[in-house]
Amino acid sequence: MTAAVSLQNASRHFGPVKAMDAVDLEVAPGEFFAMLGPSGSGKTTCLRLIAGFEQPTSGEIRIFGEAVQGVPPYRRNVNTVFQDYALFPHMNVRENVEFSLMLRKVGKVERAREAEAALELVKLGGYGDRRPGQLSGGQRQRVALARAIVNKPKVLLLDEPLGALDLKLRESMQEELKLLQRQLSITFIFVTHDQGEALSMADRVAVFNNGRVMQIGTPEEIYRRPNTRFVADFVGSSNVLPPEFVDGVLGVRKWASLRPESIHVAKSGTAGAAQLTGMVIARSYLGATTRLAIQMGDLLLHATTNSGDDVAVEGEQVSIGFAKDALHLMEDAA
Template sequence: MTAAISFKQVSRHFGAVRAVDAVDLDIAPGEFFAMLGPSGSGKTTCLRLIAGFEQPTAGSISIFGDRAEGVPPYRRNVNTVFQDYALFPHLNVLDNVAYGLMVKGMAKAERHKAAEEALALVRLPDYGARRPGQLSGGQRQRVALARALVNRPKVLLLDEPLGALDLKLREDMQEELKALQKTLGITFVFVTHDQGEALSMADRVAVFNAGRIMQVGPPEDIYQRPATRFVADFVGSSNVLPPDFVQRWSGQKRWGSLRPEAIRVSRAGRGAKGSGAAGEGVPARLVGTNYLGATTRLALDADGLHLHATMPAGSDIPQEGEQVMLSFNRESLHLMEEGA
């Protein structure tokens, strides 16, 4: 099967800065693919390379088998939804959505009909006469989506499109975007620094750092089986455990990852060891708590090793400064790649 997007040893340099450094990547047709990483990690530059806003310094990019280097953005069968939506304030919603079709020379009646269909697709069927300034943030985001989809691209690029929305609206739009992608069946490439967005929406996730891809895989693999210390810490803030500690519990001197929810916390002397637990438990001191509603996040000091654990709402939370015992199942301790 021909990949929707294919990167072969792609690099993009800005002077001495390697924004993208020898990236290899294949994105399948119809896949919801997320590029996840902190600011400056290279994910947005990769998106711009796909869109044609940047050209690679080295390597090759293909879009459905066609080489893309040197091909201008308007000749690529891709469209981009930006974080700021980039709507024209002087045009009404219908003309904003139809703008790309107008540039292509489509007749007014035909392009307005296509724009109305696109607005219905994003659940704004009666908003064509309004101006962008009369819309909420979520509605403007839908208009930007409709404007991109009306061109019927093979690939839709989304550059942190939910970043300006409040939490509840962002969660609603995550569900809508995922449902829309399934309905349309086109390739979505979604750039975000929010690991929750990437894990909840994508079929696969690429985690970027310093211009390179650290790991690519399904969300559950990225979360449960991080390949490197960076991935473990960035995606879900896992406890990254040094080789000496890991060797005590696994017999192998390698870096390990242990998710906060995998750690059981009990007051010292209450029998921390459970079924399948590692060893006799790890003595620690509770140094802080952070109430998160459904859970409470605990900061713990285990003889100089800083750990986090989570406890469900309603649990008997120890007092700050109290000595506790930590235990976990050996299967929960994930061993990472050598030199991770």
């Protein structure tokens, strides 16, 4: 099967700065693919290369098998949704959605029909006569989505489109985006620095750092089996344990990841293949769970426990247990 998007040894350098360095990845047709990483990791540069806003310094980019180096954005069968919406304030909602169709000289009646269908898809039917300034942030984001999908692109690129929304609305839009992607059956490539968004929405995730792809996998693979210390620490909350500690538990001198939810904490003894003691130095109530910071000699561990349990308080000694197979061994690379 021909990949929807393929990058082969693709790089983008700005003088001595390697914004993206020798990236290889393939996105399948109809896949919801997330590019995740901190600011400056290369994920947005990668998106801009696919969109055509930047050209690669070296390497190859293909969209459904067609090499697109040097091809301008308007000639690529992709559309981009930006974080700032980029709506025209002097146009109403319908005119914003119709705009690209007008540039393609689509007839007025057909433009109106296609725009209304796109607005219905994003649950904004009947909003066509309103101005962007009369809409909420979530509604403006939906207009931007409608404007992007009205062209029926093969690939939809989303550059941190939920970053400006408040938490409750962002969570709601995550669900709507995933449902919309399934309904349209087109390829979504979503850029975010929020690991929660990536894990909850994507079929697969590429984790970027320092211009390179550190790991590609399903959300479960990325979370449970990180390749490197960076992935373990960045994706979710993990205890990255040094080789000296791991050697004492498993007899292997390698870095390992131990997720906080895999640690059992009790005031006096706890079941588990490994059992240690430490002191609670911080406690954070998170609703359903409580997060504990536990000092164990020179090592600081984080554990999560159900808030309904008898949770230890700050300054209290606790026993710490975990199953040996909860330790995930990683490569030596950072």
